Amino acid sequence: MKGADWYTYSPPPDSNWNWRNICKGSHPPVPWYKDVWDSWTIPKHSVIGWLIQRKALNTRDKLFQFGISGSNCCVFCELDPETHAHLFSECTYSKQVISLIEHWLHMRFQTPPGNCSTIRRKVWRVVKLSCWYVLWMERNTCRIELKLRRPEMLVSEVQKIAMLRIQQKVSSLIQQLEISWLNSLGFNV
Incomplete structure (x- = not known):
């Protein structure tokens, strides 16, 4: 093997x-395998992304169906049933978050970037999975505390998480390139 x-x-x-x-x-x-499991993405974000893609999170529609929840309404908008599609792309609250992220990134959120550099694609993956993770955590917090933060606050959190992760990956990449260069000069670092 x-x-x-x-x-x-x-x-x-x-x-x-x-x-x-x-x-x-x-x-x-x-087809979405590489968009979720990438060396740059944060592992816990990848797990949530994988569960979202498989529609395996315990959303309120599922909890209601099994008699665990008294309501199937979305925690964010309280208008429509909370399904995976609604929670992560159709809800007005999620749409506001996604719109702000698209404005920040200068690229579409839902579809992977077409002809762009590897780095841009990796950044898109990190940001998308961070956004999904933050939305899921906000949904869980809102269910318990009955408070919902403004979309701008979630976007700010996504930006901080993504920037830290990308800086970490870029600095390790640069270090590897520098080490390779130093080794090519005979320094054997």
Whole structure:
């Protein structure tokens, strides 16, 4: 398996039957895989992003359906049922947050940037997942404390999180490039 691609890997016929069954049960990668699982994204944000993409978060519509919640209304707008689509793209509150982020980034939020540099795409991923994470945390806080912050405050939080993460990744990238350069000069750092 070492060095092989998981999605094209085929176990040898003489391998353990458990291993053959595990390998048989794999699924092809989903189109949004790289937009969620990227080395620049914050792991807990990636987990939330993955759950959002799979519609696996316990939104109020699900909790209501199972009799856990007394209401299925969105915590933010209290108008429509709280589904994944509503909470992260259709709600007026979420739309305000997303609009402010699009204005800040100078790019669309929902669709990945087309022909742009790798760095811009990575920044888009970090910001999008940070936004989803902050929206989900705000939703949970609002459910408990019954207070909702202004959209600008969420955007400010997303900006701080994203800037810190990007600075961290860029500085480590620069350090790696500098180390490579120093090693090429024979310094063996």
